Amino acid sequence: MIAFDTNIATYVAENNPEFANRAVRVIERAEQEGCRLSVVLVTELLSLVAPHHPRSISELEAFLGSIKNTEFIACTAEIARRATGILRAHRGIRLGDAIHLATAAEAGASEFWTNDVRLVKVAVPGVRVRLLAEAE
Numbered sequence: 001m002i003a004f005d006t007n008i009a010t011y012v013a014e015n016n017p018e019f020a021n022r023a024v025r026v027i028e029r030a031e032q033e034g035c036r037l038s039v040v041l042v043t044e045l046l047s048l049v050a051p052h053h054p055r056s057i058s059e060l061e062a063f064l065g066s067i068k069n070t071e072f073i074a075c076t077a078e079i080a081r082r083a084t085g086i087l088r089a090h091r092g093i094r095l096g097d098a099i100h101l102a103t104a105a106e107a108g109a110s111e112f113w114t115n116d117v118r119l120v121k122v123a124v125p126g127v128r129v130r131l132l133a134e135a136e
Contacts, residue, residue: 002030003104005114006096008132013063019115022135026113027067034069071107075099078104090122101127 008026011019027035064070073079082102087093098117104112107130108126112119115132132133 001034001107001109002026002111002113003035003042003100003107003109004030005100005116005119006111007115008113009064011115013133019132023134026132026135030113031068031070034071035067073103073107074104076106079103082106086122086124092118093122097122101129 004026006117008023009024010016012027014020016023022045024119079099079102082105083098086098086101087095090098097119101112101119101122105124105127110126110128112127112129113132113135114125115133120129120131
């Protein structure tokens with residue numbers, strides 16, 4: 001199972017010239033293995049996209065709805081506890097990032113895709129943090 005950060009879906013929604021194709025390949029692989037997204041991710045995505053790209057919201061919703069084998073995961077008390085541990089152990093990590101990583105771990109994801117280099121240094125047992133910039 002593969003989980004991914006907000007920026008991966010944002011690249012696709014915005015058709016980012018540098019990263020959209022790489023993001024699509026990661027998502028297609030995730031579809032084959034079973035991709036899980038948290039509700040927190042969807043909320044964050046919509047808030048990031050809406051102010052700058054009003055027409056992208058419907059495209060984003062259609063894109064997220066089109067991903068096969070997707071389970072949207074609500075933030076539970078256990079995810080919140082794990083996120084708190086990540087925040088305490090790693091200075092400079094933002095709450096949203098800690099929730100994403102904790103959700104990936106709780107869901108049993110073996111990989112978490114992002115383009116945030118700070119997250120590579122965060123140790124989450126069982127979850128390998130991978131950078132989209134390094135994907136082929």
